[in-house]
Every structure is written in structure tokens, then in C-alpha cells.
Amino acid sequence: MIEEDLDSIRSDFPIFEFNPKLIYMDSAATSQRPKNVIDKVTEVYSHYNSNVHRGIYSMAEKVTEEYENSRKEIAKFLGANADELIFTKNTTESLNLVAYMLLPKLKNGVITITELEHHSNILPWREVASLANAEIRTVAVDREGKIDYADFEKKVSGSSVLSFTHISNVAGTTLDAKKMVSAAKAEGAITVVDGAQAAPHLKLNLHDLGADFYALSGHKMLGPTGIGILYGNKRLLEDLEPPFRGGEMVTEVHAEGQEWNDVPLKFEPGTPNFAGAIGFGEATKYLEKIGMNDIESYEKKLGKALMEELTKIDGLEYIGPSEGRAALLSFKLKGYHPHDIAAFLDTRSIAIRSGFHCAQPLHERFGFFDGSARASLYFYNNLDEIESLAYSLKELVRL
């Protein structure tokens, strides 16, 4: 159980040793990383650093093997096959990549997203929509930041692509991804899920979920920065053309013509972030060791406590559901700008985010025109820290 092991879990994260007072509540922006991940990246660079999929000397074989083993490790973690995972830089790159992959299929089509989306799941679609003369539809959410399913059914009908976030990074709502994916598939739409906030917190099985594409970032789930994943349905990946081209993604290039490499390398042009990819594999091993089911149930408790403690504060308003939220809360306090809240909490060694969290339309939808302050937790947080947060916010209100 996480709660009993929390001291030992926290000791795996060097940042808490370096900074014992730190109360880190900005994990939705980026998580902290355990020592095994940091050590693994150092190991790559100091023991077998060489380029992947190129050299034939033993070190190059070793790094290639580690790189591909990591892909297998991550695939196992996600309930997918290794050859369905494309290494990218982050979720943003994954979503841009899939948007450009699908561009040829979108002529005069319909792209459906939701009001909950992060800018990275809005702007790539706007771009391909303008190139393909496609229409963008936005599914509404209700007052609690939950999908309005009546509106969803209306909008998804006739869609070519449905792309939505699995967990909202602002409202903390978890969408019924399976239901939405199957409804969209029944309409013949290609489905894309932004899993940036879900992959770190939920036990996933991508094959069971059935989405055609799933995007995520390593740095939000204990991995190094600069490494992400785009999962793609194998048949589609084989069928689609690579939008970006160069070395490694081809097998033969002649004066005229070329042969694409196999999936997924076809979509990984140039030297990849191999140290990051190998470190990410190590991160998923760590998450497996803790157990995603345990993480899910412990974080439910954290989310509930966060909600209960913070809503006791006079003048606090929040975005999202009153129940069943992820362990994050975006809020505002009457009379205090979100930056002032974050700056004050910083004096108490509490790190939270303030601003629009790359989801400005959503803030506007809920009348949060100055943005919000957001506390986002992970399994290394505890109930005492939530109490400290609430205490400090009350201190601010009294100031």
C-alpha cells in the first residue's frame, strides 16, 4: 500500500532529499523523477553512448537493444505492442504528428474536439483543418466540466476524426474514453486520445480502449524530459504516409525513389532521444513496481481530500466536478490574482501553477478570465501536504 510505504517511496526521489521542505503540487506540468530513471540516463551516456539503429560495433548494438527493449517495456505498460509505439518529443509533438498523418484523409471532413482541450489538442487541428478545408466541431461540457453526451452524439455524427483529452488538466474530469471511442468508431471516425494526464495516473490497456491513436509525455510520468509516445493502430500506421522525412526512416534511397522503413521507424526520422527513451522505460518499470491500480486508488483519496480541504476556504471557486475528480484542483480566491496565490505559497515552499495551463478557452468557458491557481498531485504527495496547502491559503486570506 502506498500510504504505508510513502517514506520509502519519497526517498527514491532525490529532489525531496535535496529540498526537504518542498511541497510539490505541480505534477500535471511535470512530475518529479526517481533515482533509477536519473541513473539510467547517466548510464546510457557514460557506458554505451552511441547512435541507435546505425553502427554494427558492440556498443551500438547495446544501445539499440536498450532502446528497443524500452519500447517493449513501455508497450507492456500501456497494453499495446512495441511496433505500435512511435517515440516523439512529447504529447504536443505526438498530436501534431498524428494531425499531419491524417491530413490527406481530412479533405472537406469534420474534426471533432471538446471544450476541455489543451492548446496542443486544438491548434494542430486548426492548422490541418485550414489546409484540408475541414470543419472543427467542439463538444460542450456541463457546469461540472463533464462531457455533455447529448451534444457529443450530435457532433460526433459524420465526423472524420474525434480527438479528446482522457483527463482534463484543468477540470480534473476523467472522460469515458471507451464509450466515446466506440461511438466515434460506429460513425467511421478515426479516434485520437490525448493521454498526457491519464497515462501517469490510470492503469491503461490501449488495445482494450480501442482508440486509433493515443498521445502521452514521459516527463509527466517520472520519465526524462523530451520523450513522448504516439501509439497508433498498426494497420493505420502501415497505411499512412510519414509527414516528416530523413535518415533512419528509410531502408533504401536511390537517385530516384525510396523505400520507407517498417512501422514504427517510418515515423521516427533522424537521431531520436535514445537516452530519454531508455530512461522512460525505466520510469514505467518503477510505476509497475508501485502498481497503477494502487496509484489510482490512492490518488482518488488525495483528490477527495484536496477538494474537501480547499472548499472550506471562504471565497474559493473551482472548475470541475465536485466528486470523482483526479488529484488536481484549479481554483481562484476572491480578491487574489492566481499569480499572487502561487507567489505567496512559494514563500511556504509550496509549488503550484498559476495561469491558464495552456487551456485558455476552457478558463473562459467557466468565467476564469485571470486564469486559475492549480494544485496537481501525484502518488508521492500525502494528506499532510494537502493540510499545509489549506493552512497556507487560509493564512493568505487573513493577510
Next chain:
Amino acid sequence: MSYFFIENIMDHYKNPRNMKIINEASSVFGDSNPTCGDTVKIFIKVNENKIEDIGFQGHGCALSMASSSLLTEMVKGSEMQDALKITESDLMRELGIKELGPNRIKCIALSVKTLKMAIIQYLSKVNHAGGGT
């Protein structure tokens, strides 16, 4: 020290100076910080190259509001040319802040930039009109 505990800042934030609209202003300019939603609008009344009166309206974080308030105090009665020379560092010094991260400098820069634009707008208007007569 965090700006939260600098009395000068909290004083300007809670009791802003010159927070008013000037109906007969010579120039009005408004701007915003899209990343945080802060807005500032500055009104200047010019008499013989001097900022005879100044007012501001806006909303935002304590830093942006306090720095706008202080800036209006600093330039009231001074020559436009001198007001144009004021920088973010001058304001920080006056506020009593030693250091500020790059994200928060923007909160101070907003009023400095807006005042400059109000003055430049006034000068170009006058120059145009002057050219014709």
C-alpha cells in the same frame, strides 16, 4: 524576500494611487498580458511636454497593479522625455524588489510599456497635426 512582504508593494496594491479615468486625456493607451490576463489602461494629460496628470485603470496581480500605481506617481509632473526613459529595473528599485524571475518581469513591464505607448501615441498625433499647420 518575496514581494508579498514588501510593505511598499502591498500598500500600492491595496491603495492604488491615480486609479482614475481622465476624461479630457491627451492620450489613452491600453494593453494586456495575454499569458495571465492582466490589463492596464493609462490616461495622460499633457501640458507643454509635461505629464500634468495621469490616471490608470486595470486589473491583475499585486505586482502589476502596484507597479502601475507607483509608475503613475513617478512620472506625474515630469517631462515626457524623462518618462520615456523609465525601465523595469527603475520600477523594481522603487518598489524595493531585488530580483524577479523572467515570468514575473512581464507583470512590471506591462505598465512601463503601456505608458510608453501612450506617450508615443500622443507625440505622433502632435507631430502629424504640427506638420499640417
